[in-house]
Amino acid sequence: MTPYPFSAVVGLADLRLALLLTAVSPAVGGVLVRGEKGTAKSTIVRALAALLPDVAVVRGCRFACDPAAPDPACPDGPHAPDSPHFRRPATLVELPVGATEDRVVGTLDIQRALADGVKAYEPGLLAAAHRGVLYVDEVNLLPDHLVDLLLDAAAMGRAHVERDGVSVKHAARFLLVGTMNPEEGEPRPQLVDRFGLVVTVAAPRDATDRAEVVRRRLAYEADPDGFAARFEGDERELAARIAAARERLPHVALPDHELDRIARVCLAYGVDGMRADIVVARCAVALAAWHGRDVVTADDVRDAARLALPHRRRKDPLDPPGTDEEKLDEALAEAEAQQQEADRAAQQQPGDDTDPDDDPPPPGGGPGDGGPGPDDRGPAPQQNGGGTGPAPQQEQAPNPPGDGQGQTAAAAAAPTGAAYRTRNLSIARRGTGGHTGKRSPAYARRGRVVGSRVPQGKLAGAPHLPATLRAALHRRGTQQGGAGSDLGGGAMARAAGRGQTVHPRDLREAVHVGREANLVLFVVDASGSMAARKRMTIVKTAVLSLLRDAYQRRDRIGMITFRGHEAEQVLPPTSSHEVGVMRLASLRTGGRTPLAAGLRTAAATIATERRRDPRRRPLLIVVTDGRATSGPDPVTVAPALAGVSTVVVDCESGPIRLNLAGRLASALGADLMPLDALEVNGAATPRRAA
Structure with missing residues (x-):
């Protein structure tokens, strides 16, 4: 189908300018497009490729070498200066979120390995994108191991492949364009930094513009060729302007x-x-x-x-x-x-009588002197409905009423200090990798390859090619009288050179190990025993630090507090960590300590989430000093949390320690961590409950 014309996109002036600038100068470093769903992010990126000038390519080179300056290390080279060449349009290569590592960087050409007995390299998407555009939709959802590959290629301009017995280096210079929806989480900071420009877009807020968007889209779907013909002149003008700007750029x-x-x-x-x-x-x-x-x-x-x-x-x-x-x-x-x-x-020259302090201009300058003013032409990235306001740490809750227990709640919510880097609290045993993240170790369909195994029934993941070939050769050698023990490279090549048949029983699948995201559920003691203002500030700062850590590790979070006679789910499990920060900032304290109620609410929340998403493993973090002045003994609730990985953060302070948090951790089978051991640079160290 004819692509939607670039010049037909309504609005999005900043995004259009950013994409055109990277087309003029790929050295700028690409564009990251942030915006809510349905804002034409993918449409305008796919339309960009049609505006790029054609590229000259050495004929027969799978790595798109420029005949004027061929890559001396090209795997298909070396190319002579007068090598035959041709011109073709710049390529647009899309990297899907579910792509495998071998599809991105390339891998062993299994067909030639089996038929001809030679090690041949089959290029991947990075090679196909060389001198073109590499488009990554939903870049924030890209698995970490693929992000690492992109970072390496973007930094060096080359792809280095070391896998399946193949060692290859080839040029991989491309215009990197990514799109993402911030509601689905943020990408790694290292990846964001590799993008030269970042633009935030939003849907038009003007009814006329919205109607025009719908009008053009319907016209395009009814007659793509006719619609594109309407904007053909504008497209040619933009393409010519890009070419002219490229020629002017060095000067x-x-x-x-x-x-x-x-x-x-x-x-x-x-x-x-x-x-x-x-x-x-x-x-x-x-x-x-x-x-x-x-x-x-x-x-x-x-x-x-x-x-x-x-x-x-x-x-x-x-x-x-x-x-x-x-x-x-x-x-x-x-x-x-x-x-x-x-x-x-x-x-101001020496000896001048002019007073440099006479009539100083206003700070920042004005429209007449080059400073920013009402008519400033600078492109301001569009906001996705967000506003400015005080930082969550500075929010204050209204004075809460008493809790009916003869004690008055704190006059105001205790302030929150600056967050710090926490230790990695994780689930020790490996999971099945239900959700890609950065917290707990897990087997996964993608990630670092640590071995191979015989598939149980249908092949669940990518095949492990060397192990499959070894199994096939071993079977063949066994059938020919025990010669299969010689499985070196020479034997493999000789056998494969005569043709090798791979049976289904020879297949081996790769075993990948990565890290997964978890449901991190906080149970925070907000009772009177924690209500000393300075102490509660320390506790809230610790929880804020854990919230930031959960954000960076792509976890879902939930928060339960308990005070008075009951527990409250102040934050149902969600991916919105900002809401958790705001709820924490306004947390009220005071009253008795219904610790058992908090644990019961946590057990009910985990049971509900397991029914909703059985593949996401929970990690329970209980922040308390272990005192329970209301309700039953919390130890009696421990069986309801059996099998749940738990960490008890001990907030007890003072010269006399009752070790009630340690007793609770022992009953829960949890790790016990003193509050001052939570920080990476803290003096204390975590300890296992007795």
């Missing part, structure tokens, strides 16, 4: 004062490393070339910073939405003020 000058401006913006914004400075510089040069200029201007730097910096700031992953844009505006204003001050100092 665009980046003045030193604009380079200084880039450095000031990046410093003020608080980015890590030097990649941000380099990307902003490359993007500014591409902007100047796109607009037909030979010199980078201040407007180019501001526009480039808005596209290249928001995702690079050092921040807590649970910061509220809108924080990045606010910080960037402040950094741009600060850099502008510093630039103007430097310009005035350079213009």
Whole structure:
């Protein structure tokens, strides 16, 4: 089917500009598109390939070598300078979330290995994407081992394959474009940093624009060729402009004062490393070339910073939405003020009578002096309905009433301190890998290959090719009188060279081990025994740190608190960690300690979640000092949690220790961890319950 035209997409100006800039200068580093479902993310990315200039390819080269500069290490080379070649459109290669590792990087050509007895390499998607576009839809759901492969290829511009007895290196320089829905979780920070530009998109909020989107989509579905013909002129104009900008790109000058401006913006914004400075510089040069200029201007730097910096700031992953844009505006204003001050100092010569403090311009400058103003043309990434507000740690709950037990709840919710890095609390035994994540070890259909096994019935995963060949050769040697003990490479090649038949009983499947995401259920003691303000601040900070750790490991979380006579499920199991932070910030304390009620509620919650998703294993984290002043003895509830991996975080403090948390941990068969051992750099160490 004819692809939807790039120029026919309604709105999304920032995304269109970002994609066009990466088409002009692939060195910018690709684009990550964040947005809610149904915002034309995939449509516009797939339309980009039609605008890219054709590429010259050496005829017969499976790795798309450029005849003008062939790769000297090409597996299909070496190529002579006058090798036959042809021109073809730039390729768009889609990397599905369910792709296997051998499909991405390539693997042993099993057909040639069996028929000809030779080790031959079959290229993967990285080779197919060389000098084209590699598109990853739902990049945030990509398994970790595939993310690692992309990181290596994006960093080095080459793919290095070491698998199945094959050792190959080949060029893999491509324009990386990813799309994602933030509601489904965030990708690894290392992967996000590899994208040069990040754009957040949202559906149009104007009724006229929404109607036009539907009108064009219906017209395209009714007659794709006729619809594309309507925009053929616009498409040719964009393609010609990309080609012209590519030719102008090497001649665009980046003045030193604009380079200084880039450095000031990046410093003020608080980015890590030097990649941000380099990307902003490359993007500014591409902007100047796109607009037909030979010199980078201040407007180019501001526009480039808005596209290249928001995702690079050092921040807590649970910061509220809108924080990045606010910080960037402040950094741009600060850099502008510093630039103007430097310009005035350079213009002020020794002996001048001019007072440098006369009539100073407003901070950040105005529309007339190059600073940001009402008519600022910088592309502002669209917000997905998010607003700005105080950080969750600063929220205060209203004064709670008493609990009817003769004690008054805390006058206000205790504040929460800065989160820290926690130890990895995980389930010790290996699971079946129900959900890809980063917490507990598990067998999985994808991940690190640790061996092979005979499949139980139907082949469940990818076949283990070397083990399958060894099994086939061993069977053949046994049938020929015991010669199958010689299974070295020479014997394999000789046998395969005469033709080797693989029977179903020879198949071996690969055994993969990775890590899975869990349901992390917090049971937090909010009773009077925990209500001392300083102590509760320490406990809430610990829980906040565990919430952030769960966010980074892609877990689902839930939270139960208990105080007075009952327990409350303040956060049903969810993937929204931000909600958990807000509920924690407003947590009220005071009253008696119904510890048994909290454990019963946890058991009921886990039972419900097991019926809903039996493949996700629960990890129960009980944060308490072990006291129980209301309800039955919590030890009597322990059988309801049998088989549930549990960690008891002991919050008991003071010179006299009753070790009630240790007693509870022993009854639950749980690990016991002192509160001060939760931090990675803490002095104490975890201990097993007696």
